[in-house]
Amino acid sequence: MRKFVIASVLLLQTIALSAQSIYEKDFLSFWNNFKNNYAYFDTQPIDWQKVKEIYQPQAAKITNQTDFIRFLERVTYELHNGHVFLYTNLPSSNRIIPSGQDIYVQRMAPNQFKIVDVKPDSRAEKAGLQPGFIVTKFNQKAIEPQLKQFLPKSAQKLTPEMYAYATNMLFAGVHNQPRSITIKQGTGEKTYFPDQGQLLSYKKLKGNVGYIKVKNALGNYDLIPAFDQALEALFDTKSLILDLTNTPGGGNTTVARALMGRFTSKEMPYQKHEYPTNVTRGVRRSWWELVSPRKKIYTKKLIVAVGRWTGSMGEGIAIGFDGMKRATIVGTPMAKLIGEVHSYKLPQTGIGYQIPDLKLKHIDGTPRENYQPKVLTKNHQETMQKAKALAGVKK
Structure with missing residues (x-):
């Protein structure tokens, strides 16, 4: 038995x-x-x-x-130490500390946080964050509730070491989302964006003019939240310069429409797609692609600066804003890259290549590669001078 x-x-x-x-x-x-x-x-x-x-x-x-x-x-x-981590992670995974950390934030008391150190030559330092700053928000949200995701669930009592780990894991951020860090400044607040320099830069120019420069990132979906954060910081400006002069690598229409959608209050066409007639049995096939409003709309004057290194999707944004009559386009002729490209691969060797297999046009029918900025310049220096003058930048 x-x-x-x-x-x-x-x-x-x-x-x-x-x-x-x-x-x-x-x-x-x-x-x-x-x-x-x-x-x-x-x-x-x-x-x-x-x-x-x-x-x-x-x-x-x-x-x-x-x-x-x-x-x-x-x-x-649960082990609350930066030497315990996985070798495999996700785009949404948190950065590990201290290697992925560029500021050290101390929890002084519940709902009270202060930057006590900044990593030399880091993005945080270059963004202007300094020791002594009192931090009020992380990614536009209260800090204390966000710590819960990093605090041990098995602990009977939460220790200062656990809170230190949770606080600095939070401020290290995740790989696929740029951070915003809001600090107390006088009677108000100021928000810093330590990760935005990878995709764009922004600042206020004299005369309360906003300036956003996209850094060849129109194919990077992370540009969308970074652009939103930059525009939010410049929302009270009287005008805005959007600098697309360094976008030679092209991008995709999702990112482009996301950016343009912050500047129109109604759905509007921004470019025309057209199949070559040899693949449509001689019957013309074409359509307009639309931009839809997104989030809070910036309604002030918009100047778009372009140049010879504005390519592909950058050119699409330029003709889009022009067709929507939403911006003044200033610059030299653009890169004149033809068509919408799609990827192909050779069956035996696997070598890949791309073919411009759809024609792209301004909504008035002008081929994109033939478009000329309304304010035509000779070089980049002249482009920026005229863009600033049109936007009302004070000397």
């Missing part, structure tokens, strides 16, 4: 084990590796058994690799 009971127990354990998903099995392997090898359970207030009780039921419900990576990242937060 005893042998039967033992055999039954072993059978039930085998059935239970086989019923576990690959993700639950990997979680248990992860948990056991830390249980057997982690050298600091004796000095850190971590209840590792409690971690298992909290997270194993969650692991059992996971059905894909992406969710499992996010899940394991949350488990590592």
Whole structure:
């Protein structure tokens, strides 16, 4: 009888084990590796058994690799130290600290945060963030509630070390979203964007004129939130210069429409697509692509600066704003890149290439490559002089 009971127990354990998903099995392997090898359970207030009780039921419900990576990242937060991290991460994963961290923020008290140090030569330093700044918001939201995602769920009592880890993980940010850090300034606030320099730069010019320069990033979806943050900071200006003179690499229409959508209060066509007649049996096929309003609309004067290094999608934005009658286009002739391109691949060697297989035109029918800015200049220096004059920049 005893042998039967033992055999039954072993059978039930085998059935239970086989019923576990690959993700639950990997979680248990992860948990056991830390249980057997982690050298600091004796000095850190971590209840590792409690971690298992909290997270194993969650692991059992996971059905894909992406969710499992996010899940394991949350488990590592229980150990609240920058030397514990995964080798595999996602675009949405948090930067690790200290390597991905450029400011050190101290939680002085609940809902009170101060920058106590800034990494030399970092994006944060170049953006103007300094030790001593009192921080009021991170990514336009209150800070204290955002710490919860990084604080250990197994802890009976949250320690200063846990809060320090959570605070600086938050301010390190995630890989695929630029940060905004709002500090107290006098009786008001000022917001800094330490990551925006990678995709664009912006500033206020004399005479309350805004200036945004896109840095060859019209194919990068991260440009959309970065542009939104920059425009928000310049929203009270009397006019705006949008500098597209360094966009030779082109981009995509999603990013372009997102940018243009901040400047129109109604849906409008911005460019015309046209198939060559040799692929449409001699019957012309064409359509207008539309821009839709997005978020809060900037209604003041808009000057768009272009040049010989404004290519492809940059050219599309220029003819779009012109066709919408929403901006004055200033600059030299643009790059004259023809058509909308699509990718192809050779079947044997796998070598890829692109073909301009759709014609692109101004909504008035002018081929995009033939468009000339309304205010035509000879070179970049003259372009910027005229753009500033039209926008009302004071000397």
